Amino acid sequence: MSLRRPSKNQPEVFEFNSSSLEEANKIVSKYPKGKQQSAVMALLYIAQKQNDNWIPLVAMKYIAKFLDMPYIKVYEVATFYTMYNLSPVGKYFVQVCTTTPCMIRGANQLVEACKEKISENENQLSTDKNCSWMEVECLGACVNAPMMQINDDYYEDLDKEKTLEIFDKISKGETPKPGSYRGRLNTEPENNRKTLMDIKNA
DSSP, rough: OOOOOOOOOOOOOOOOOOOHHHHHHHHHHTTTTTTTGGGGHHHHHHHHHHTTOOOOOHHHHHHHHTTTTTTHHHHHHHOTTTTTTTSSSSSSEEEEOOOOOHHHHHHHHHHHHHHTOOOOOOOOOOOOSSSEEEEEEEOOOGGGOEEETTTEEEEEEOHHHHHHHHHHHHHTTTTOOOOESOOOTTTTGGGOSSSSSGGOOO
């Protein structure tokens, strides 16, 4: 694993807004008294979601105080797990799966779309600072390959044209519908095939 360092450009203040605070208190209440530090991963995620998908150092310090735990322990968690972004990634964080099943089914077309509409390089903010993208390992939706994740949503059964359509909606501030873009319900077979007998030369 490569060394992960926080961004050099850091905000000076952070605190939970009302909805984040309500969610954080609800999570902490599930743990016995004195064991609230166990909520650190969930609270880091709440902070990241509130802060356009990345966690600044001041948020780690805020969470340390919130949970009454040493700041270094929060820092260790945030820098160890790659699900936590340590620098700005934009309001829309695109993760393109390029593991074998997705690559065989055309993940390179999704990467091309990212380069055309977002930025030429991975982990580089778009010109409007609203979006960035990166290649990732398996996201667990192989049956609907190729696919990508934008923030918390999965977009599956994609090609370049459909990916560009999704990016166009994002650029307009719209929320694209997640799920299959070939009309499949969840992971049902393509073309209404139900058995191997429905496949030619099976």
